[in-house]
Amino acid sequence: xxxxxxxxxxxxxxxxEVTKAVxxxxxxxxAPIDWLEHHAGLAAIESSxxxxxxxxxxxxxxxxxxxxxxxxxxxxxxxxxxNVQLRKRLNLYAAVRPVRSLEGVPxxxxxxxxxxxxxxxxxxxSGVENQVTDDVVMSMKVATQTACMxxxxxxxxxxxxxxxxxxxxxxxxxIMKMSDGLFLKCxxxxxxxxxxxxxxxxxxxxxxxxxxxxxxxxxxxxxxxNLYGDVVSDLCAGLVGGLGVVPGANFGDEQAVFEAVHxxxxxxxGKGIANPLALLMSAVMMLEHLADERSNEECKAAAALIESGxxxxxxxxxxxxxxxxxxxxxxxADAVIKRLGAPAATA
Ligand code: NAI
Numbered sequence: 001x002x003x004x005x006x007x008x009x010x011x012x013x014x015x016x017e018v019t020k021a022v023x024x025x026x027x028x029x030x031a032p033i034d035w036l037e038h039h040a041g042l043a044a045i046e047s048s049x050x051x052x053x054x055x056x057x058x059x060x061x062x063x064x065x066x067x068x069x070x071x072x073x074x075x076x077x078x079x080x081x082x083n084v085q086l087r088k089r090l091n092l093y094a095a096v097r098p099v100r101s102l103e104g105v106p107x108x109x110x111x112x113x114x115x116x117x118x119x120x121x122x123x124x125x126s127g128v129e130n131q132v133t134d135d136v137v138m139s140m141k142v143a144t145q146t147a148c149m150x151x152x153x154x155x156x157x158x159x160x161x162x163x164x165x166x167x168x169x170x171x172x173x174x175i176m177k178m179s180d181g182l183f184l185k186c187x188x189x190x191x192x193x194x195x196x197x198x199x200x201x202x203x204x205x206x207x208x209x210x211x212x213x214x215x216x217x218x219x220x221x222x223x224x225x226n227l228y229g230d231v232v233s234d235l236c237a238g239l240v241g242g243l244g245v246v247p248g249a250n251f252g253d254e255q256a257v258f259e260a261v262h263x264x265x266x267x268x269x270g271k272g273i274a275n276p277l278a279l280l281m282s283a284v285m286m287l288e289h290l291a292d293e294r295s296n297e298e299c300k301a302a303a304a305l306i307e308s309g310x311x312x313x314x315x316x317x318x319x320x321x322x323x324x325x326x327x328x329x330x331x332x333a334d335a336v337i338k339r340l341g342a343p344a345a346t347a
Pocket of ligand 1: 267
């Protein structure tokens, strides 16, 4: 069977380092992928003068799948986030972030198994900001029935396919009665009408966050609008070892872009010490997606080999500094490659 063309966007900061490590592992696992490298973010400004080159968007449209490293966004000024631009341009409206405990990464809680589903296209990320007077600026939180319904349907369909039992919506509809109110109304109606077999509940986000850190095992699937999903993803990453171990994917109806939850980590960029595991787990999600969508057994086999490899490496204490080990980025990649296909741990 011919290899599958996939767009690789190395990104900024630690992006190129972790992307290189992940590509090395996928190659060793004989993943049937042909990488087409394209740029976005600061790296794209350097190579083409544009932050979001049209060629990158067109390549993803053509391939339908991309693996993306993190892209830096200037704080308080400068260009609009490349991540936000890409999600909007490609209508990647549903973000999935599985947050799971890993053997060999000790944390305060055991057996965490949460999935965060984030609406990716609107809310306060709509980028509608005005200088109203010299004294006043305004950011608009936009919610549309179309996007809220689309996300709700996607979330319940996903939960059903993954045999998850319960969806909890985090909201602040006591204050933002119209925007968060609409998100809730849509989630409730999709649940009642089409998915009564999935349990459904709601939590005001502040109390919900408190309950998560008290005991994450009280939750199953969390459904959130854009900004809440962003914040709660990092909060939950902290429950299982940090940003180095939480993968993600952004889905639209036509394309999917796989990327870690973490950013470009300028504080450690260029040192070769970043944990490539979050991007590696995102790549495993990508291979599983390709296996399902295209009935590709080689992708399925490569995903299984890699997952067994990183699980065995962590069990053996072979890990990067952010999670208590002493390996660098390349050292961890080599430790995974050495263990590809290792048998699962016996209980
Ligand atoms: P960050 O996620 O880059 O870093 C937060 C902390 O986690 C830092 O101490 C960093 O060293 C650590 N960290 C993150 N990933 C790590 C890894 N793989 N291994 C070891 N340690 C890791 O968040 P920050 O500093 O808020 O953002 C930096 C830049 O990244 C900003 O420009 C931001 O806009 C951008 N960003 C991009 C994202 C994307 O491209 N999807 C997502 C989040 C932030």
